[in-house]
Amino acid sequence: MISVCIATYNGAATISAQLTSIIPQLSPEDEIIISDDRSSDNTIEVIQTLKCPLIRIIQGPAAGSPIPNFENALKAAKGDYIFLSDQDDKWKPQKVQIMMKALEKADCVLSDCSITDSNFNVTHPSFFKCNNTKNGKYYNLLFKNGYIGGSMAFRRCILNRALPFPRHTPMHDLWIGNVAAFFYRMAFISESLSYFRRHGHNTSTSSQKSINPLSTRLSYRFITIRALLRLAFSHPSPKP
Template structure:
């Protein structure tokens, strides 16, 4: 069984297109867990109008935190395999089947993505190249984080090890990726499996151009290391 976890907040503009691209690839027994963090727009109604019993909407924590909102969704996931998705992207055909092949040998996979603007016009054919994403747990922890949540899928054992998130977790995907790398194994899939809208409001910090100070970057890496030591 597959669980797709999505954290939504005021996502009415793109959520239907994203959910449709996901549902087309899921089996009848799979599920989509949507944690909606008190959206003020029509997000929830749009999801309900899809009228698909594989979609389960739960109330988010109401804290304005994408990390806490994703954690809420993950806590309700029942699947043996979990995919993360943002509310504003589009899954390419074959994403699920390709990831599942790699998940036979790896606990966590991160695929490449085609980067687009808000209208899905391509701005880069490879997020990996744009971000200088590379394999290596120390590289990703200390130099350049490459764990992009909307491109991640993993086995249930990673979720069991990573939940609950430490209180000072900088972002959900950074934490999950590092737990996978240091406790299990990770594969970076070179194929682009999603259309990744990059518009400044993405859920993952990896998706945005960093404005963090050196002090902030050191602090978030310290927080990750502290959490890993406690596992």
């Protein structure tokens, strides 16, 4: 069973395109968990017009941040395989099939994606090349984070270990990616399997040069390293 987890907030203009790209790739046994953080637009109404039985809408934490909103969706997921999805992107038709095949030999997979403008015109065909993304746990932790949630899928064993999110974690996908890389089998897929829309309101900043001061970036790394060490000592022998 696959659980697609989406955190929404005022996504009425974009959520339909994303959902219509996801739904045909799923089976009747799968689910789409949407945690809506009390949108003030008609996001929920747009979702309901699709009349898809796979969709389950739950109330978000109203925390004003995508991190607890995604955590809320992940806690509600029932599937053995988890896919993260942003509300404003779009999946390519073979994404689920290709990533599920990769998960036969890995516990977490990260695929490339094509960066687009708000109208899905491709501005860069490869996020990996634009971001200088590489597979390597120390590289992603210490130098350049490449873990973008909308391109990730993983087994439930990682979800069980990553929840609850540590306090002050910089971003949900950064945390999940590091848990996967340090404690499980991580694989990168060089093929672009989705469209990553950039429009100035995205919650992820992975494809942009960080505007945070050095002190903030070092603080984020310290928080993540400390949380990983705590996880290692509290659960020393993870098993898939």
